[in-house]
Structures are given as C-alpha cells and as structure tokens.
Amino acid sequence: MLEDFADAWLRDADPGAPELLPDSLARACASVLAVDGAGLSIISRPSLRLPIGASSAASAAAERWQFTLGDGPCFRAHDTQSVVVAPASVFATQWSVLQQEMRRHAGFRSVVCLPLGRSFAGFGVLDLYFASPSAAATFDPARALALADEVSDVLLAASPVPEGPGEDEPLDATSWLDAPGAQRRRRVWVALGMLNFELRLSSADALAVLRGRAYAQGRSLEELADDMIEGRLRSEQFLPDLGR
Amino acid sequence: MSTGEVPPPGDSLDDAARLRLVAGLSLLSVATRPAGEVVRRVAQLVVEALPGVAEASVSVAHRGVVRAVQFSGHLASVLDERQHPRGFVPAPPPAPHVLVVDTAGGGGHAEFRAAARRHGVHRTLVSALPAAGDFTGTLVLYVEEPEPAADPDPAAVAEVVRLVAVPVLDAAAYAEAVRRAEQLTEAMRSRAGIEQAKGILVAVHGCSPDEAFVRLSRMSQQSNRKLRDVAEDVVAGYVRGEVTQAP
Numbered sequence: 023m024l025e026d027f028a029d030a031w032l033r034d035a036d037p038g039a040p041e042l043l044p045d046s047l048a049r050a051c052a053s054v055l056a057v058d059g060a061g062l063s064i065i066s067r068p069s070l071r072l073p074i075g076a077s078s079a080a081s082a083a084a085e086r087w088q089f090t091l092g093d094g095p096c097f098r099a100h101d102t103q104s105v106v107v108a109p110a111s112v113f114a115t116q117w118s119v120l121q122q123e124m125r126r127h128a129g130f131r132s133v134v135c136l137p138l139g140r141s142f143a144g145f146g147v148l149d150l151y152f153a154s155p156s157a158a159a160t161f162d163p164a165r166a167l168a169l170a171d172e173v174s175d176v177l178l179a180a181s182p183v184p185e186g187p188g189e190d191e192p193l194d195a196t197s198w199l200d201a202p203g204a205q206r207r208r209r210v211w212v213a214l215g216m217l218n219f220e221l222r223l224s225s226a227d228a229l230a231v232l233r234g235r236a237y238a239q240g241r242s243l244e245e246l247a248d249d250m251i252e253g254r255l256r257s258e259q260f261l262p263d264l265g266r
Numbered sequence: 267m268s269t270g271e272v273p274p275p276g277d278s279l280d281d282a283a284r285l286r287l288v289a290g291l292s293l294l295s296v297a298t299r300p301a302g303e304v305v306r307r308v309a310q311l312v313v314e315a316l317p318g319v320a321e322a323s324v325s326v327a328h329r330g331v332v333r334a335v336q337f338s339g340h341l342a343s344v345l346d347e348r349q350h351p352r353g354f355v356p357a358p359p360p361a362p363h364v365l366v367v368d369t370a371g372g373g374g375h376a377e378f379r380a381a382a383r384r385h386g387v388h389r390t391l392v393s394a395l396p397a398a399g400d401f402t403g404t405l406v407l408y409v410e411e412p413e414p415a416a417d418p419d420p421a422a423v424a425e426v427v428r429l430v431a432v433p434v435l436d437a438a439a440y441a442e443a444v445r446r447a448e449q450l451t452e453a454m455r456s457r458a459g460i461e462q463a464k465g466i467l468v469a470v471h472g473c474s475p476d477e478a479f480v481r482l483s484r485m486s487q488q489s490n491r492k493l494r495d496v497a498e499d500v501v502a503g504y505v506r507g508e509v510t511q512a513p
Contacts, residue, residue: 064450064454066451066454066455070454070455070458072454139443139447141440141443142440142443142444142447143444143447143448144447145447145450145451174443175443178443178446178447178450179446181446181449181450181453182450182453183445183446183449183450183453199450199453199454199457208457208458208461209461209475210461211458211459211461211462211464211465212461212462212464212465212468212475212478213465214461214462214465215461215462215463215464215465215466215467215468215469215501216465216466216468216469217465218462218465218466218469218501218504219465219466219469219470219504220469225462251468251474251475257469
C-alpha cells in the first residue's frame, strides 16, 4: 500500500510547484484508501490551523467549515493525538451544526480524522470524508494511520525549516507552507489584526466575533476576511447595536 | 594508516558479548529519551562488547553535517570533532572496511593523531555505519594497548557496526523529525503574527495588506531586526495600547 501511495503522489506532484505538494498527497490518500475526499491541515493550538492540501474542492470546503466553527473531529484528533471516527450518529450527538454545514457545503456525511506526527507532539491532521453516513464506522483506520505517518514524514522532510540549529527559517523560499489554501487562510489573520485595532478586541475575541458572523451568514472566515480587507465589510458592522 | 581487509564471513563476537549488546540496545527507547543519550549509551555498550577497546565514539551526520557526537568516556573533551575544523577525524572507508589509524604513524590527520596519542590512545579503528536515508554515522574505537594484537577482531567490529546502526540512525532521524515539527509550528506562528501585524497596519493607515507588508519590511530593515520580531512588537504594541500613531 505504501508503494502505491508513493507511486500515486510522485506521479501527481510537480517538482516546480512545491506549494502544491500537499494537494498531491491528499489526492493520493483519497485514491489509495478509496474514500470520497481527503484533506491535510497543520495545526498549532489554540486557533492556528492552515489547510495545506485537499483532494477536491468539496474536501477543501469541508475543512473550511471545521475551521469556521472552531470545533469538530479534526480538532479532537489533534488534541488527543488519536484517530477520531465520526459516522453520522456521532456527528449528530457531538457536532450537529458542523454536520449540517458539511452536508450542505460539501456533501459529506461522515468523517475519519487522523493525527499527523503522532509519534511526537503532533502538528496536523489528515481528514477523510465520506458521502455515506455510515462509511466512517466500517472504515478500517489501520491502513490510514500508516498513510498518515508516511504523509507526516514526507511533509517534515520537505518542510521549510533551517538545515542547522541557530539558522533562520528561509522566509522567501516557496514551500508547501505557501499552499493556496494556507495563503487564503492567512488573510483571516489580517482581518483579526484589523479587528484588534479598530474594535480594541483581543485576538481570541476577534476570532470569536468573526466566527459568530460567519456562522450566522453561512459564509466562511476566508470570505469575511476578503470582505474586510477589500472594504466591503467594516469593523463597526460587527458591533451588535448597529444591526438593529 | 592502513585499510583493513574485508572481514571474513561469520560473526566473531562471542555469544555472551553479543547477547549483552543486543539486550542493551533493545532497552534503548528512541521516543522517550534525547537522541544524544541514546547515542552515548550505544558507545558505552560497544566498549563493553569489544575486548581491548578502551573507549568508543559514535557520530551522526545529516546530509553531511555532523549533528551528534557522543563518547563512551573522557576522550570527548579532547577528540570531539565539532571543536575542530572539518575532517579532523579520518573519514571511514565504506562499510564493511575498517580504517586502522596508528597514532604514532605518519600521514594525514596529524592533529587528531597527536591529540589521541597524548591521551594514551595507540590506535583508532574507524568504521562507517550503513547509511539510512540522509543520515550517516561513524563509529570510532580507541585502543590503549600498545600491541596491535590487542585490537578487536575486524569481524567482531563489523558485527557491532551492523547491530548498532539501526538504533543510532533511528534516534537521529527521530530527533530530526522532532526538530522539524517544532520549527514548523514556529514558522506557522510567526507567519500568522506577520499577517496580524499587517492587519493592524491596514487599519492604522487605511492601506492595503501589500502596502502594510512593505511598511513592516521597512521597519524591520531600519531597526535591523527580524520581520517576525517587528511584527510581534506591532501586535504586542496594540495590546498595550501603544499603536496610536503611524509607526
């Protein structure tokens, strides 16, 4: 299976576009494991989460909704460093809002999430998505866990870190940390900075008001960030009394 | 210096020594202790396994850069190659050859030979650990007996090399993965901090994020500080309520 996986991502990957490596890895995961979608994210608690690769637009949308709501099986997989299996029955009791949004925006009804880098502190997750409500429950996570370990090794080997101790991170070199999804997600932090300044909000509060509005309007944090940066949405509009 | 012959087939560690070495190696859990400690313990186990060897050192390199050097004992303070220019320790021949260096002999690596000689070492036996991915390793054995007859059997050395390679290089690979994961998290945090600082400058100046980035870069250049540190100050400055006028 690992050979099939290596074959698949090596065939798919473009050596001239390192920022697209995680997309290739996600597509290879989806095809080798025969799931409906796969997504890769890196996470640093409490709120930092960057989507780096997805096997499809629907998988990318599913990730955005987990991040928009700030809760879900992927966060739990990272926090507990263990596999989280979420068929529709589990979703309904633990993450019912996310369940609705994922079905509506991505067409997925069940999920299996696996930690990346679980042999040390963990630095992200591999999300596997299923259109069927029960597929997650019958899925065998052992093979997926082996793939998650392999993906972790590939990502770390290709990560933009200094070669030796005491050296600086090469900020200008393009790497998978500059994946399109991650670049888009970074604009959320620009929006947070604007809210920090204009509404005198702490970063945690700024993220909370952004999430509240995104949920209420059925839009992603990225879309709201774009609106703010491009001047279509002003900080004052987040103040509760202006809505009346 | 002379390069030893390829050792004859067969293992020539005695059974009790082999058992002790294998048992000792099996107790080294890579995930629960620092790589340096694993490597030092391996060096000590090698000394216990090979009669005639007074001390051993194990070094590990990643893509040719030495990452760890550990000695079984006191020679560390004088023979650690990281305190010397590159090429201080003679490079090992390809496995399974063993390079025997007579510290009283002539030839290259005079500084290394002199230092070893001063500390009572008559010969050193240098072997390469079989490479694993980007990781390579070297095992150096130090013999204090004047008579070459006291040297360990080359076949025994070759067997020790085979047995210790996996735990040593695994420990190094694990340490490297941990380092990368930590730095990745750090890179992620610092980039988010830069974005957030951009957002603050966008709000302060009514400029675009790209213009805010230029401002940040200029602040970094003028103060000769890292972009990430300047960004952190902008964010922290806001929290303290100091970003009230154009920086």
